[in-house]
Amino acid sequence: MSDAPTAQPAAFEGPLVETRLVAWYFYASLAYLWLALAAGLLIGLQLVDGNPLPAAEWLSPGRWRMVHTNTVVYGFLANGIFGAVHWAIPRLLLRPFLSRTLSYFVFYAWQVIALGTVVGILHGHAQGVELGESPTWIDPLVLVVWLLLAVNAAAPILRTGGAMYVSLWYFLAAYVWMFLTTAMGNFLPEYFVAGTNGGAIQGLFLHDLVGLFITPFGWGLMYYFVPILLKKPIWSHSLSLIGFWGLAFFYPLNGIHHFLYSPIPMFLQHGAIVATIAVEMVVTTVIVNFFATVWGTGATWYRVLPLRWFYVGMVLYFLTCVQCAIQVTLTFQQLIHFTDWVVGHAHLVMFGVFSFWLFGIMTYLFPILLGVPWRSTALCEWHFWLSFVGIAVMVIDLTAAGVIQGFLWGALKPWDTAVEASHPFWMVRLIAGVVIIAGQLCFLGNLFFTWRDGRAGAARVDSHDA
Amino acid sequence: MMSVLEKRSAVLLGAGLGMFVLAFASNAIVPLVMYRDLPEQTALEVVNQNTLYQLEDLRLRYREPFEQHVGQATNETCAELLKTGRQVYVAEGCWHCHSQMVRPVSNEPLRWGPVPNSPEYQNELQRPVMFGTRRVGPDLSREGGRRSNDWHAVHFWQPNTVSPHTRMPRYPWLFDGSPDKPNRRGLGLILYVQWLGSWLESYPAYEDYVPLKQQLANPAE
Numbered sequence: 001m002s003d004a005p006t007a008q009p010a011a012f013e014g015p016l017v018e019t020r021l022v023a024w025y026f027y028a029s030l031a032y033l034w035l036a037l038a039a040g041l042l043i044g045l046q047l048v049d050g051n052p053l054p055a056a057e058w059l060s061p062g063r064w065r066m067v068h069t070n071t072v073v074y075g076f077l078a079n080g081i082f083g084a085v086h087w088a089i090p091r092l093l094l095r096p097f098l099s100r101t102l103s104y105f106v107f108y109a110w111q112v113i114a115l116g117t118v119v120g121i122l123h124g125h126a127q128g129v130e131l132g133e134s135p136t137w138i139d140p141l142v143l144v145v146w147l148l149l150a151v152n153a154a155a156p157i158l159r160t161g162g163a164m165y166v167s168l169w170y171f172l173a174a175y176v177w178m179f180l181t182t183a184m185g186n187f188l189p190e191y192f193v194a195g196t197n198g199g200a201i202q203g204l205f206l207h208d209l210v211g212l213f214i215t216p217f218g219w220g221l222m223y224y225f226v227p228i229l230l231k232k233p234i235w236s237h238s239l240s241l242i243g244f245w246g247l248a249f250f251y252p253l254n255g256i257h258h259f260l261y262s263p264i265p266m267f268l269q270h271g272a273i274v275a276t277i278a279v280e281m282v283v284t285t286v287i288v289n290f291f292a293t294v295w296g297t298g299a300t301w302y303r304v305l306p307l308r309w310f311y312v313g314m315v316l317y318f319l320t321c322v323q324c325a326i327q328v329t330l331t332f333q334q335l336i337h338f339t340d341w342v343v344g345h346a347h348l349v350m351f352g353v354f355s356f357w358l359f360g361i362m363t364y365l366f367p368i369l370l371g372v373p374w375r376s377t378a379l380c381e382w383h384f385w386l387s388f389v390g391i392a393v394m395v396i397d398l399t400a401a402g403v404i405q406g407f408l409w410g411a412l413k414p415w416d417t418a419v420e421a422s423h424p425f426w427m428v429r430l431i432a433g434v435v436i437i438a439g440q441l442c443f444l445g446n447l448f449f450t451w452r453d454g455r456a457g458a459a460r461v462d463s464h465d466a
Numbered sequence: 467m468m469s470v471l472e473k474r475s476a477v478l479l480g481a482g483l484g485m486f487v488l489a490f491a492s493n494a495i496v497p498l499v500m501y502r503d504l505p506e507q508t509a510l511e512v513v514n515q516n517t518l519y520q521l522e523d524l525r526l527r528y529r530e531p532f533e534q535h536v537g538q539a540t541n542e543t544c545a546e547l548l549k550t551g552r553q554v555y556v557a558e559g560c561w562h563c564h565s566q567m568v569r570p571v572s573n574e575p576l577r578w579g580p581v582p583n584s585p586e587y588q589n590e591l592q593r594p595v596m597f598g599t600r601r602v603g604p605d606l607s608r609e610g611g612r613r614s615n616d617w618h619a620v621h622f623w624q625p626n627t628v629s630p631h632t633r634m635p636r637y638p639w640l641f642d643g644s645p646d647k648p649n650r651r652g653l654g655l656i657l658y659v660q661w662l663g664s665w666l667e668s669y670p671a672y673e674d675y676v677p678l679k680q681q682l683a684n685p686a687e
Contacts, residue, residue: 047602047633055636062559062635128556128594158474169477176482184490189594194506195587197497199595204493212486241471248481252489259597261569263584265497272493334571338601410572415604416631 016090023369025083026362032075037437039068044430058122066121066133075114080358081217088224092165098155109145130206132185139186146182150175166240170220177212196263204255211251218354229307235292239285246282250275260333273328280325287318305380309360316352341402344395352391370454379446386439394432401425507589509545516664523615535650551658552591554651565598566607579608579671608663611670618656619645
């Protein structure tokens with residue numbers, strides 16, 4: 001261990017946590033979640049040949065497909081993460097962000113980015129980089145805002161003395177990674193590097209977005225919220241260190257595994273495969289650490305709903321990573337690349353893991369932010385179970401579909417045969433998607449009534465004061 | 467040892483900056499050095515006889531729209547139209563359902579055509595490269611020349627008229643009201659698709675296999 005904490009509570013004016021901003025971030029996050037759900041529903045309908053919308057440019061499923069993925073990352077997950085981080089970092093440091101004005105400015109700027117990305121894509125200004133489809137005129141703004149976000153959060157982290165808690169390692173590194181990732185992925189393949197080499201960089205960018213942005217923020221938040229809710233510290237500090245440095249070393253080396261069997265030099269593909277399997281081992285240490293922490297607390301993980309979101313998300317994370325280590329091998333790639341298997345994998349990690357963690361954080365924080373308990377714990381339960389059943393069915397369904405598509409393609413069946421064979425799977429996926437949407441509807445309704453309870457409570461307090 | 471790894475400077479510079487730079491150097495700079503003798507070709511440089519033939523075919527089939535949206539059929543207008551077509555391909559997200567990468571496994575060379583190499587992709591029209599991520603529809607990297615320009619026009623207008631089970635959406639905004647009047651975006655996209663694979667010896671690369679049913683029907687072949 002490093003030297004004992006020497007930090008003095010910093011002198012500052014105003015509240016430690018800007019709770020209003022945290023709530024705003026969560027509202028924005030949920031608004032984009034609904035946009036992403038609508039986009040997903042549209043594509044699901046298109047795949048079963050049941051798209052009810054007229055063939056208009058702004059309603060084109062091809063464009064909405066890009067809106068779906070970009071909204072999930074930059075609208076829903078990013079806003080949710082920023083909100084949670086605005087809660088966690090000041091409380092860890094006992095010091096607020098560098099500037100309150102800057103915090104609000106970044107919030108507005110990020111909404112311009114997220115909304116601009118959607119409007120730009122729908123308007124036909126998409127860029128040809130996966131998850132970097134944001135129009136070229138937005139990219140410089142993204143870079144600037146990342147820098148401001150980093151400065152606003154890193155300044156208080158660097159100023160506070162004493163040992164730094166695990167969560168802060170992840171946050172601090174992630175701010176640096178995101179700035180560099182954006183600078184690399186949004187500019188090099190578009191303007192400077194064509195062809196195979198550009199493909200390698202696109203792979204790095206795509207993977208870093210998940211691995212160096214969402215993953216480290218996600219784990220940092222888990223290291224913060226899990227011990228608080230369990231009322232006990234993380235089991236092993238050494239394992240935390242191995243997990244962090246293992247992620248930092250291996251994750252950035254994974255990117256090229258998105259283009260296996262491409263003309264990218266084979267030794268680089270082999271390197272990416274080995275690094276991906278190594279990530280799985282690192283992840284195991286983190287998972288062991290969290291399960292050793294919860295060990296001996298009985299059914300608390302189930303009874304406390306936020307913890308259930310967290311721990312079920314962790315189990316799904318472990319499954320995702322086992323899947324990664326298997327599907328990244330060249331043997332598996334022959335069968336499953338370009339199939340629905342990969343789509344299932346992406347949904348498992350983005351919804352089953354990171355969305356679950358965010359829902360857990362929101363389930364915990366909204367009552368605190370609004371000053372009233374959830375109106376209906378039953379609706380909270382429905383939110384969990386519909387989300388869980390929906391994603392489980394969707395992933396199993398798409399994984400099976402992927403295997404069948406892979407075999408039919410490899411057997412040189414006519415293309416239509418594979419499309420027809422996929423139809424029942426796409427129907428099941430559509431139904432699973434509707435179940436997920438129903439779960440989010442429970443959450444939204446519950447949130448609305450809880451928010452109204454909070455307003456009514458505040459009004460009563462006001463009238464008492466008067 | 468532990469305390470060093472937990473220092474702010476180690477996290478900021480070692481993990482944040484160092485690890486990223488290490489990965490960037492090994493995964494992005496290495497291929498850059500390997501391809502240093504392979505300069506990026508412009509769109510004009512990758513215009514070839516096969517593509518010019520398709521351009522001429524477009525001019526003859528759609529005389530008025532072509533004159534209005536393209537003008538003359540020259541190497542320069544061909545290059546510009548290819549760029550337009552590529553923009554449409556990116557803007558409509560075609561590459562989210564169609565790959566441009568034949569893999570040397572799973573019988574893919576038999577279905578699509580020759581396995582690609584890096585020089586093929588080293589041009590302006592592959593920046594950013596369109597390897598793709600999912601195949602709801604077929605790979606397109608060897609699609610050029612397989613089908614007629616009329617087929618493509620009708621297909622973009624109403625895909626299921628020529629491909630019964632397709633899940634592809636309609637793209638009426640690539641036309642001025644009817645499938646025989648493609649606008650500049652429509653002409654560009656058709657030309658771009660016809661360009662794919664046009665640089666190969668085996669253009670057009672027809673599917674090099676016989677479905678099992680036909681094999682059984684004509685065992686002698």
